[in-house]
Amino acid sequence: MPQRREPDPEKLRKLQEALDAYAADEGPGLIDHEYEKAAAKVRERALRLLDQRSRSRHELRERLLDPRRVKEGEDGPDPDLVDDVLDSLTRSGLIDDEAFAREWVRQRFERRGKSTTVLRRELQDKGVSAADRESALEQIDESDERELARELARKKARSVKTVPADRSARDKELRRIVGVLARRGFPQAMALQIAREALDSRCEELAEP
CATH class of the missing domain: 1.10.10 (Arc Repressor Mutant, subunit A)
Structure with a gap:
């Protein structure tokens, strides 16, 4: 899970300024107070969720509209209202996919x-x-990914305590290493090659006097 982040004071300031400007421009007689009250409630929930950790717009929208999180006896927020709030948070930079x-x-x-x-x-x-x-x-290039796979394979290979006695035993250990890489989504050909290298290296270590 991504690390909990503190809310950006500058972003919160911009959001408040935008809300103040909106209220000033529209004038008290033109504001839909019921709508603003509902929007404020959604906005507060959204900010609490963003305070826990960063989220994508889609993820935040799904959470805000989740009927399981609506208190008994209350109606859930209107989807259009939620979209309006998310638009506002996006303009303020609090949501940035x-x-x-x-x-x-x-x-x-x-x-x-x-x-x-x-x-x-x-x-x-x-x-x-x-x-x-x-x-x-694009932050990850192929060499980074390959080196990560090698590290994971070496770590798993260290669980092999004795040189496999025969082909069957060796294949069993190989499958375990490949499985670690496969569960993390590494391509099959890469996983098999790197697993073999890691197992060979481990067997050489164990065979040393």
Whole structure:
């Protein structure tokens, strides 16, 4: 999970200024006070969610409209109102899918060992556009990904305590290493090659006097 972040005071200031300007321009007689009251409630929930961690616009919208999170006896927020609030937060820079995607990729790659295949799918699930997904994934080049796979394979190979006695035993250990890489979405050919290298290296270590 991405690291909890503190709200940006500058962004919060801009948001408040925008709200004050809106109220001043419209005049008290033209403001739909019921709408503004409902919007303020949605805005407060959105800011609390963003205070916990950064989120994509789609993810935030789904959370705000989730009927399971509506108190019993209350109506859920109107989708159009939620969109208006999210538009306001986007204009203020509090929602930024491009920045969110870049941070998601950086942290999930470095801390969770996720491949670009998995990261691309995760961002897609969060409603991040194809352009923002690919821009974020440009942070990782093929050599970075291959080195991560090697590190994961070496770590798993260290669990092998004795040189496999026969081909069957060796294949069993190889499958375990490949499985670690496959679960993180590394391509099959790459995973098999790197797993073999890691297992060979581990067997050489164990065979040394």
